[in-house]
Amino acid sequence: MSANMSRRTLLRSIAVGGAALAAPAVLTACSTESSGGADVSNAGKKAAAWPTYTPGKGATPDLAATAEGVQAGFTTYPGDLVRAVAEKPGSGKEKIKVLTITYGTPPKPAAQNKFWAAVNEALGVEVEFTVVADADYRAKMATVFAGDDIPDVINVGGGYTLPREAQFAKTRCADLTEYLSGDAIKEYPNLAGIPTYAWQGMGRIAGRIYGVPVERPKPQDTMFFNSQAFAKAGYAPGMSTDDFAAMAKSATRAKKWALGASTTGYFGYKTHANWFGAPNEFSYQGGKMVHFGGTDEFKAALEFMAKLRAQGSYYPEATSVSQVDLKTQFWNGSVLSMTDGFAAYTSNAQGIKGAYDMDALVPYAADGATTRYQQSRGAFGYTLVKKASKERVKLILRVLDYLAAPFGSKEYELTHYGIEGTHFERDKDNNPVATELGLVESKVNVPFVYLSDAPQVLYAPGFPEITKRLHTWQRKVVPLMQPNARFGLQSDTYNKQGAALEQMMNDGVTAVVSGRKKLSDWDSIYAKWQAQGGKKVTEEFAEEYAAAH
Numbered sequence: 001m002s003a004n005m006s007r008r009t010l011l012r013s014i015a016v017g018g019a020a021l022a023a024p025a026v027l028t029a030c031s032t033e034s035s036g037g038a039d040v041s042n043a044g045k046k047a048a049a050w051p052t053y054t055p056g057k058g059a060t061p062d063l064a065a066t067a068e069g070v071q072a073g074f075t076t077y078p079g080d081l082v083r084a085v086a087e088k089p090g091s092g093k094e095k096i097k098v099l100t101i102t103y104g105t106p107p108k109p110a111a112q113n114k115f116w117a118a119v120n121e122a123l124g125v126e127v128e129f130t131v132v133a134d135a136d137y138r139a140k141m142a143t144v145f146a147g148d149d150i151p152d153v154i155n156v157g158g159g160y161t162l163p164r165e166a167q168f169a170k171t172r173c174a175d176l177t178e179y180l181s182g183d184a185i186k187e188y189p190n191l192a193g194i195p196t197y198a199w200q201g202m203g204r205i206a207g208r209i210y211g212v213p214v215e216r217p218k219p220q221d222t223m224f225f226n227s228q229a230f231a232k233a234g235y236a237p238g239m240s241t242d243d244f245a246a247m248a249k250s251a252t253r254a255k256k257w258a259l260g261a262s263t264t265g266y267f268g269y270k271t272h273a274n275w276f277g278a279p280n281e282f283s284y285q286g287g288k289m290v291h292f293g294g295t296d297e298f299k300a301a302l303e304f305m306a307k308l309r310a311q312g313s314y315y316p317e318a319t320s321v322s323q324v325d326l327k328t329q330f331w332n333g334s335v336l337s338m339t340d341g342f343a344a345y346t347s348n349a350q351g352i353k354g355a356y357d358m359d360a361l362v363p364y365a366a367d368g369a370t371t372r373y374q375q376s377r378g379a380f381g382y383t384l385v386k387k388a389s390k391e392r393v394k395l396i397l398r399v400l401d402y403l404a405a406p407f408g409s410k411e412y413e414l415t416h417y418g419i420e421g422t423h424f425e426r427d428k429d430n431n432p433v434a435t436e437l438g439l440v441e442s443k444v445n446v447p448f449v450y451l452s453d454a455p456q457v458l459y460a461p462g463f464p465e466i467t468k469r470l471h472t473w474q475r476k477v478v479p480l481m482q483p484n485a486r487f488g489l490q491s492d493t494y495n496k497q498g499a500a501l502e503q504m505m506n507d508g509v510t511a512v513v514s515g516r517k518k519l520s521d522w523d524s525i526y527a528k529w530q531a532q533g534g535k536k537v538t539e540e541f542a543e544e545y546a547a548a549h
Contacts, residue, residue, distance in 0.1 A: 038170040038206070041490050043547035045207030048177045050200065051185035056193030058082060059408025061457065063471040068478050069197065069218040072457045073471040074407070075464035077431045081413060084190060084405035088124030089398035095126045096396060098451060099144065100155040101381075102131040104444035115418045115441035119448055122414055123399055131447060134158060150386055153396055155450045157214065157381025161498045166490060169210040173384040174393050177209045188397055190404035193455055201378035203488025204548070211382035212400050215455045217342060218481055219474065220376035221271045223361040224330070224348055225337035233258070237362035237476070241304055244364040248313035251336055259308060260338035261318035262326040267305050268339035269509045270374060274482070276301040277369035282485040282541060284549075289485065289542035291534065293505060293526050297369060302522060304366070305513045319514055327351060337361065342376070343456065345470060349463045358466060360473040363480065375481035383451050403452035407459065415448050431461040489548060491540040497533040504529050 059082065063073030107129070110116040120127055130151060132140045137158055144150055145168045154173075156165065178184060185192045191212060198213040225235075233251035234243070248258035261267045274280055278297035283290050292298045308314060315321065315335050329335040331351035340348065345358070352358055363371045385396050405411030413432070417424045423438035434442070443449045458474075460466045486494070494501070508525035511517040517525070526534075 038167050040166040040170050040205045041544065041547070042204055042207050043543055045204075045547070047204060047207045047548060048209050049182040050196050051180050051192060051194070051209075052183050053194075053196050054186065054189065054192040056190055056404075056406035056454065057084065058406030058412070058454070063458070063468070066475070066478070069195070069481070070471065070474045070478050071217050072407075073467045074457055074459040075467050076429055077426075077459070077461065078408040079430055081408060081410045084409035084411050085402050088122065089402050090124035090395060092124045094124075094395060095128060096153060096399065097128045097130070097151040098153040098155070099130045099132065099140075099151040100447045100450040101134060101137045101158045102445065102447050102450075103134055104442070104447075105440075106131055106133075107441070107445045113441050113446065114422055114437070116446045118419050119415060119446075122411070123402055125395070125399055127399075127448075129446065131445075138162065152386050152388070152392075153399075153451060154384045154386070155214070155381055155447075156211070156384060157450055159381075161495065163495060165495070166205045166210075169384055170205050170208075172387065173210055174387050175208050175210060176212070176385065176393070176397075179393065179397055180209050180212070188401040190401045190406065190454070191397070191452070193406060194404065195378065195455060197375075197483075198378040198455075201376070201483075201487045202382045203490075205490070211384050212397075212452055213379035213382045214450060214453050216376055216378060216380050217456050218375050218378065218478060219342040220374035221268065221339050222342040222345075223268060223271055223337055223339050224345070224358055225361050226330075226333065227357040227359045229256070229333070229336045229356070230258075239364050241364050241366050245304075245308060245311065245313070248308060249311050252313045256334055256336060257315040258313045258336050260315045260326050260330055260335035262321050262323040262338075263319065264323050265318075265326070265339050266506045266509055267309070267314065267318060267513045269301065269305060269513070271339055272301040272305055273298050274372040274374050275363040275369070276304070276366045277372055280372065280374050280482045280484045282538070283482065284485045284542070284545050287546075289538050289545060291538050293529060293534075299519065299522055300366065300369075302509065302512050303519050306515065306519060309513050310515065319510060331355075345466060346460045346463075349460050349466050357469075359469050360477075362473065362476050371480055372482045373477045373480040375483045377484070377487045380453075381450070400452035403448055404454050406454045407457045409454075412454055416443050418442070427462070429462070433461070485545055486541045489541050489544040491537050491544065493533050493536045493540055497537070501529060501533055501537065504532070504534075 059078035061072035062075045065072040107113050107116060110120055138160055141162050144154065145164060150172060156162065180191065194213060194215050197218065198215040202211055202213040229251055230247065234247045251258040273292055276297045278292040278295050278301060279290055281292055315329065326335065326338055327348070330338045333355060349358060363373060365371060383400060385393055402411055403415055417432040418438055418441060423441060424432040424434050427433050458467045458471055512519055512522055
């Protein structure tokens with residue numbers, strides 16, 4: 001990122017690394033033929049083998065990755081870049097129409113856009129983009145799903161639950177199993193470098209592989225904090241809940257608040273629930289699917305959050321401030337911590353501008369609880385390929401393979417930073433720094449990286465200490481991580497009612513933590529959630545889980 005990036009540009013880019021990652025999503029759809037369309041359930045189907053994982057051959061990191069999922073860390077940008085793709089995917093004569101979500105502004109046409117043109121040239125393919133703003137994405141996808149003329153490549157991203165999503169994939173898109181399952185993926189070595197957890201988070205449809213996941217790291221929601229302020233108030237990793245509450249109360253003074261929350265953050269309740277030992281939304285235990293809202297651990301977390309709110313430790317505008325405005329309060333030191341998507345660490349570091357040391361919170365220890373941590377879905381989204389001849393499907397997979405070239409490769413540098421001297425310059429430490437043109441002609445506004453991307457690494461240009469701190473933090477929390485058992489599963493009811501059920505939970509938690517309702521009201525709130533579809537969703541996910549495992 002440019003050191004002189006405008007505040008407006010920075011705020012606009014936040015969703016790329018933060019909010020988009022934090023939002024949950026799965027390949028959801030109706031599970032029976034009677035629902036209309038294809039049977040997409042995995043129950044009773046032979047499950048295709050996941051692609052054989054083979055780590056990509058990029059640059060050697062300064063901080064090593066682990067098999068559990070700790071990311072490779074780079075304190076400086078690699079000096080010697082490797083070549084990850086031997087030949088152009090296309091011949092220069094092919095055209096591919098693609099559709100992706102965007103959090104930026106519509107780009108100029110490729111003929112007037114040097115970044116777009118350069119990637120097309122490197123691919124040997126003329127890629128024609130339709131980019132859809134986040135606010136319009138769901139409506140656009142509904143039109144695409146219902147229409148006859150669909151693009152060659154479709155990015156399903158942004159964390160949305162889209163009605164009849166998996167049915168669309170099965171009936172209109174290519175079954176990629178024969179190209180990607182098991183050792184077949186070795187023909188696409190960069191796609192083979194996508195970790196297995198990302199494929200699992202994407203999930204199968206009727207036992208088959210229909211997409212290519214756009215990988216994201218294992219940590220999900222992360223509580224970033226002002227290290228100096230918390231240390232002064234007595235913070236210590238793994239402290240008891242009583243000590244944490246005392247620390248938060250001590251840190252809250254003189255128009256500074258220990259804990260930040262926003263209208264879409266809901267007091268960070270999913271983070272706290274995991275720390276109290278509740279499931280990561282759903283878990284499969286003793287042959288049953290368990291939803292966190294009905295557990296004693298979840299209610300204990302609610303009680304603790306209500307205590308923190310009552311003692312004044314939460315930012316007082318928590319139920320009305322936007323996430324973007326909360327970030328401003330965090331950056332300027334008014335709010336001393338906030339829950340955000342993990343990948344937002346780079347933009348947060350840029351916003352803080354060295355005013356204090358940012359770190360990530362290691363969970364406190366609740367009495368009698370087995371501390372857990374949220375594992376993400378492992379993917380921002382996934383990419384579908386329209387049904388076509390084998391030759392054309394292979395062409396598109398070669399394009400996706402190019403776009404998945406690892407960090408430290410020449411291909412990665414092009415797709416993420418553009419052309420040196422045009423879109424970026426190098427600072428004294430060799431970090432790519434965007435030019436004014438590079439802020440406009442960028443991976444945000446021309447989002448090739450939402451079609452396919454390399455496994456992410458820990459790298460914060462200009463902030464090597466943040467990379468070191470987060471790598472140390474990951475080594476502590478990754479072993480605590482638990483996946484959400486519903487990721488990659490199918491549920492008819494969740495497909496139809498998932499968004500409404502999620503909002504019911506969010507509203508119920510907000511009411512209890514803010515004091516509008518008592519903790520004793522939670523049982524009735526949860527009973528309503530079950531009656532309005534939650535119980536059926538849980539049963540359907542249980543059936544799917546049993547079939548998929």
